[in-house]
Amino acid sequence: MKRTSIDYYEMYTERFFETTVSADMHDVYQPFLSLVKPRGRILDLGCGSGRDSRYFIRHGYQVEALDGSPALARLASEYIGQEVICGRIEELEYDQEFDGIWACASLVHIEKKDMPEILKKLKRALNLEGILYISLKYGEGEGVKDGRFFNYYDEAQLREVFNGLKDLKIIKLFRTEDVRQERKQELWINVLARAV
Known part of the structure; x- marks a missing residue:
């Protein structure tokens, strides 16, 4: 993750926490959790506010949460009741x-040239038949916007990245609107993939 993105989250920790902690992700939780074994072990990668970790913990999953921002990690630790x-x-x-890796809006800060290597690391972290979920901003290109680095993908670009990985197979590729009311016009591309 680019240092500029971590600096952004350090500077705007409280605001980011408050604007994301109540976002309703239920429609995306279900396809992911339906593929992860009950009470399985989930890595919440780039957990931000801890919103998703808290949901998974409350539904009986064992969660390891990780975030690159020390300030967000502290806030999320308090929110979920365990160390981030x-x-x-x-x-x-x-x-x-x-058994599952949940990378919701966290890999958006990875440079495209580094994405194949990051996905290989995630595949190694998964058990056989483990499930990876990632969400990225929909579009093309990459660059810094409002103090954070973002990459943008469409379906063809993501398929090309995954086609280069022999042991991580896409199960489902789908678009969603941003769940935050003020950002409804922003689209996300979501991937569910299985370690094979």
């Missing part, structure tokens, strides 16, 4: 530890 690891996505060194 402060660490960068690029530094992940897990090996077949999770």
Whole structure:
């Protein structure tokens, strides 16, 4: 993750927490959780406010939450009632530890040239048949916007990235509107993939 993005979250921690913690992600939780084994182990990668971790914990899953921003990790720890690891996505060194990885709006801060290597790390972190969920901003290109680095993908670009990974297969590729009312016009592209 670009340093500029972490700096942004450090500067605007409270505001980011408040604007995202109540976002209703139920429509995306269901397709993901229907594929993850009951009471399985989930990595919430780039957990932000801890909103999704809290939901998964309350539904009986074992959750390890990680965020690159020390300030957000502290707030999320309080919110979910367990420690959130402060660490960068690029530094992940897990090996077949999770039944599911939830990367909601966190890989948007990874440069496109680095995405294949990051996805290989995530695949290594998954158990066989484990499920990966990622959401990215829909569109084309990459660059800094309002103090954060973002990448943008469409269906063809994402299929091309995943086609280069022999052991991570797309199950479902779908678009959603941003769940925050003031950002309804923003589209996201979502991927569910299985480690094979």
